[in-house]
Amino acid sequence: MPSGRVHNLINIAVYSVLAAGVLVATRNDIVVVTQAQTLNFTLGFMAGTFLLSPDLDLSEGRVDSKRHWGILGFLWIPYGMIFSHRGLSHTWILGPLTRIAYIAVIVAIIVGLLRSFAPDVQLPKIPQPISIKFLIPIIAGYYLSQWLHLVADGVAPDHGMRHGYKKAQKVGQRVKKHF
Numbered sequence: 111m112p113s114g115r116v117h118n119l120i121n122i123a124v125y126s127v128l129a130a131g132v133l134v135a136t137r138n139d140i141v142v143v144t145q146a147q148t149l150n151f152t153l154g155f156m157a158g159t160f161l162l163s164p165d166l167d168l169s170e171g172r173v174d175s176k177r178h179w180g181i182l183g184f185l186w187i188p189y190g191m192i193f194s195h196r197g198l199s200h201t202w203i204l205g206p207l208t209r210i211a212y213i214a215v216i217v218a219i220i221v222g223l224l225r226s227f228a229p230d231v232q233l234p235k236i237p238q239p240i241s242i243k244f245l246i247p248i249i250a251g252y253y254l255s256q257w258l259h260l261v262a263d264g265v266a267p268d269h270g271m272r273h274g275y276k277k278a279q280k281v282g283q284r285v286k287k288h289f
């Protein structure tokens with residue numbers, strides 16, 4: 111299994127090749143990519159590579175992506191305790207969502223605490239509504255960064271399903287024993 115640094119290098123290398131390809135394609139009018147789309151894709155990709163790596167499931171210990179959070183790194187310790195290494199966190203569709211959901215929960219807790227204990231604090235407002243067009247490049251960049259990590263780990267896209275199937279089989283065997 112590659113180390114955090116190797117994962118980062120792989121992701122940056124793929125990003126560079128992709129960026130060069132898109133640049134050439136735009137110059138030749140093969141594709142049309144706006145600056146905002148490029149920026150959003152890059153933000154999603156970099157956040158996924160450096161801040162939201164699947165290896166945060168090791169956060170009860172020392173891990174590269176937790177270090178990038180600086181003093182906030184401790185916020186990921188519960189995530190590391192909840193998710194076993196290379197389990198659900200390392201699945202193709204749900205895995206990346208677990209980290210987004212985890213952040214959403216943490217933000218909700220912080221906002222809740224601020225509202226109750228410091229009601230005067232002005233919280234930044236999210237501009238409404240956020241358009242799908244704005245979100246798609248961010249999501250694409252984020253998911254690509256996650257999938258590159260999984261490919262480098264040698265995790266197949268049906269990892270989660272097989273995991274679930276095996277569990278179901280085990281439960282089935284246990285149930286049979288009892289009857």
Ligand SMILES: [Zn+2]
Pocket residue numbers: 164165200259263
């Ligand atoms: Zn990994």
